[in-house]
Amino acid sequence: MELIKVFICEDESIVREGLRDMIPWEKYGYEFVGDAPDGEMALPMIRQLKPDVLITDITMPFMDGLSLSKTVAQELPNLKIIVISGYSDFEYARKAIELGVEQYLLKPITKNDMIQALEGIRKKISEENEQKDYLRQYEQEFKKFERMSHRAFFEKLVEGSMSVSEIYEEANNLHLNLLANGYNIVIFSIRDLNQSTYTDDAAKVTESLLNHFLHYPDYILFRCNLLSYAVLIKGDLEDLPRLTDKCVDLIRQHCEEASSQLDWHVAVGAPTQRLSGLSSCYADANRAFAYRHLFPRKHVFTAEQMTNEQVPDDAQIKKIDAGKFDPMIIRYFVQTGTLNEVEPFADEYIANLDGSEKSILFRYYLLVSIRVNVELALKEAEVDAEEMAKTLPTFDANDTAEEVRDYLVDILTVAIKMRDTEAQKRGNDIIDNAVAYINQHFADEDISLDSVAEAINISANYLSALFSHKVGLSFVEYITKKRMTKAKQLLRNTSKRSGEIACEIGYKDPRYFSFVFKKNQGCTPSQYRNGEMSDE
Secondary structure (H helix, E strand, O other): OOOEEEEEEOOOHHHHHHHHHHOOHHHHOEEEEEEEOOHHHHHHHHHHHOOOEEEEEOOOOOOOHHHHHHHHHHHOOOOEEEEEEOOOOHHHHHHHHHOOOOEEEEOOOOHHHHHHHHHHHHHHHHHHHHHHHHHHHHHHHHHHOOOHHHHHHHHHHHHOOOOHHHHHHHHHHOOOOOOOOEEEEEEEEEEEOOOOOOOHHHHHHHHHHHHHHOOOOOEEEEEOOOOEEEEEEEEOHHHHHHHHHHHHHHHHHHHHOOOOOEEEEEEEOOOEOOHHHHHHHHHHHHHHHHOOOOOOOOOEEEHHHHHHOOOOHHHOOOOOOOOOOOOHHHHHHHHHOOHHHHHHHHHHHHHOOOOHHHOHHHHHHHHHHHHHHHHHHHHHOOOOHHHHHHHOOOOOOOOOHHHHHHHHHHHHHHHHHHHHHHHHHHHHHHHHHHHHHHHHHOOOOOOOHHHHHHHHOOOHHHHHHHHHHHHOOOHHHHHHHHHHHHHHHHHHHOOOOHHHHHHHOOOOOHHHHHHHHHHHHOOOHHHHHOOOOOOO
């Protein structure tokens, strides 16, 4: 265990040296790091040495003990202070208490008095450090998997439905630091080339990337939907281009170093200086992200490129005819597009035909190609063939160029709804299996998202997204809620000790169980058992 550093400030050399020499510091877990005859001399030494405990007299020349204590308490809020004094006047004690000193000892100080005070402080520091460790562990568990409160906050943030004061207030409640003078948003998705959401390769790369982002305070990660994420980048405005490029490079590096080829796309918004501008920034990134459907082989899109219509030469469709047109664009959109992207996609798709749709022969080919590739995409999504034949809209060979665009909007809208309905059925089955497994195994010490995903044969990343979407709680929140419910039942209906209950519901460390219980229920397990807190 690391020794606790102690510093002494006392103007009487006999008392100062006596305190320094009469205590076997290491025996009690302390390290003596220095002393000074008054507060003025002590202050720079304390700033340099940063002790954990300060022992100081009240009455000293140049700077007294109370003034020293007030100054160092502001600069080192975790510093523990023991005040020693020859005065028994309550006013001195009152001022010392107001400053938050740990002990107020009257001279003459005996060895036992000081050892007793030091033992009490060592115990308190140990408890505080334990609580900090538990808090780090608790926050890390929740940090890895999104909290629904965070997701709801970011949804409102990018919708632009909160005022700036509301943004800061809610961010503060969620312990999110959004202070910066520049912001940008990057949206990304990573899938397997065959568009399956269940493969291990895409899931492993995504998981590795998400963990990597947690180490960068300038990046705040949140989920856009089941298959895509957004990174809120914050920092100095002049440094924003570097931070943005670094973010894109991190995604690129993870995907290009994967053992198999992945279908990945990144879209970058336009920087903003205001929190209130993040909704526009997100909208810019989202519009750029939609271009992945038109140019599936291109990986990075920027709002600036899309605004200036600067599409790379290798992706441009300069002159399209029946022999050159790529039908996979339609199939890819049905696999990955969303309903709010249908109309802008249709407009861009028709615009990129460069007038070829004016040919009756080409229009007919185009209509057939659209229908065939929509059906192929839905077949891959396991939509029933009879349902497709009955539901998908038909076309007229004599449709005008404008009617081709309308048909494209109609069939894509219907197809995406059919795809999502089928995905919802499968998702419900997956979640039913996951919840059933969790309800049976939540008390296992080693239960994790990975173990649940493996048990039901699905990727952990997809399960995490699907779980929060369907259940309304993240995986960790759901496990914790199940354990707390069981703990409350055992506390009220049995005489089992807190440690026994901790083991029974899956916590290896009884003290950590007590920490989590208090964090979630607002009281300790013993207070709950004694009826000091109700279930309401």
